[in-house]
Amino acid sequence: MSTAPRPLAGRERLDQDALELAALYALSALGAPEMEALEREHRGDLAFWAEVRSLREAAAGLAETGPRAKPKRDLWPAIRARVSTPSSAPPPSASSAQPWKRWQADPAVTACVVNGDDSAFEPTDIPGIRVRRLFVDEPADRVTMLVRMDAGASYPAHRHGGVEECFVIQGDLSVGDATQLHAGDYQRMDKDSDHAVQSTRGGCVLLITSSQHDELLG
Numbered sequence: 001m002s003t004a005p006r007p008l009a010g011r012e013r014l015d016q017d018a019l020e021l022a023a024l025y026a027l028s029a030l031g032a033p034e035m036e037a038l039e040r041e042h043r044g045d046l047a048f049w050a051e052v053r054s055l056r057e058a059a060a061g062l063a064e065t066g067p068r069a070k071p072k073r074d075l076w077p078a079i080r081a082r083v084s085t086p087s088s089a090p091p092p093s094a095s096s097a098q099p100w101k102r103w104q105a106d107p108a109v110t111a112c113v114v115n116g117d118d119s120a121f122e123p124t125d126i127p128g129i130r131v132r133r134l135f136v137d138e139p140a141d142r143v144t145m146l147v148r149m150d151a152g153a154s155y156p157a158h159r160h161g162g163v164e165e166c167f168v169i170q171g172d173l174s175v176g177d178a179t180q181l182h183a184g185d186y187q188r189m190d191k192d193s194d195h196a197v198q199s200t201r202g203g204c205v206l207l208i209t210s211s212q213h214d215e216l217l218g
Contacts, residue, residue: 014047022048026055031201033152097126097156100143101212105136121148128153141213147206149173154199161213164189171204 014022024030025038042048099122114134121130128150135144141162149155149171166173166187173181176196181187189195194217 014051018048019051022051023055026052026059097124097216098214099124099131100133100136100145100210103133103136103143103212105138121146126153126155129155136212138212141211142209143212144207144209147208149200149204149206151201151203152199153203154197157195157197157217159194159215159217160189160191160211161215162191162211164195164208164210164214167207169205169207172200172202173204173206174199174201 021038025035028035030038112135121132123130130148132146132148133143134146137143146169166181166189168181168183168185170183172183173185175181175187175198179187191211
């Protein structure tokens with residue numbers, strides 16, 4: 001008698017996220033970086049790859065019956081976080097994740113000109129995110145800055161200490177599962193409103209005017 005596991009056995013050992021990722025991999029519905037990241041993360045995971053094989057076999061006979069479905073949500077930021085950050089790593093502190101809270105205005109400045117220079121960006125403790133100071137207005141609790149996010153980077157959910165305005169200069173930006181922004185798009189959020197996790201698939205550059213008193217929620 002064969003001792004090979006039943007096709008369902010793999011499903012019994014996988015959680016819902018793993019099942020969803022296996023389905024996206026089987027359908028080739030992810031980009032090359034995501035596919036490679038999953039291959040690294042699940043190397044040696046027999047249950048995961050058994051599920052992928054089972055789904056591919058099931059899909060083979062349905063390939064011509066309709067268009068490929070797009071995933072309901074963008075999973076790449078979650079994948080990137082899982083494969084690049086140790087599970088025991090503490091979350092970034094507010095001071096290291098939001099260096100603009102330490103920026104101070106120069107009271108002697110009556111006019112401000114900032115020349116373009118990529119080297120002026122400073123890192124944050126959030127992987128793949130750098131910021132560049134443009135102007136600080138402490139009496140008004142306003143800071144204007146450029147934010148550069150590398151492909152796959154994500155910024156935690158946060159609550160606004162004042163009105164936030166965001167203009168996408170380059171690339172793409174996803175806000176939670178509902179809002180997709182691209183170059184030329186603008187978003188405004190009121191004081192005390194909550195921003196869901198912001199992520200980017202291909203990288204982006206943002207022009208942001210905001211309060212120095214935003215609060216990280218995650």
